Amino acid sequence: MPFEDLKVRMRMLLEEMTHQPEDLHELHAEIREELAGLRAQGLPEPEDLADLEKALEERLNLPNKGK
Numbered sequence: 001m002p003f004e005d006l007k008v009r010m011r012m013l014l015e016e017m018t019h020q021p022e023d024l025h026e027l028h029a030e031i032r033e034e035l036a037g038l039r040a041q042g043l044p045e046p047e048d049l050a051d052l053e054k055a056l057e058e059r060l061n062l063p064n065k066g067k
Contacts, residue, residue, distance in 0.1 A: 009034065010049060028056040 031053050035045050
């Protein structure tokens with residue numbers, strides 16, 4: 001996935017989070033999928049996206065995946 005596509009997708013996810021905060025579990029799942037896709041392609045994960053994933057895990061009281 002080209003970097004510009006990733007930026008657009010992340011912008012859409014953040015917009016969704018702003019307007020539908022009750023859907024944080026879904027947002028977390030989508031971010032995890034995006035990061036997994038980047039890792040599978042051997043691409044570096046954006047630090048801010050990884051930070052957002054961790055923040056959502058903490059907010060949702062999810063176990064950290066141990067990175």
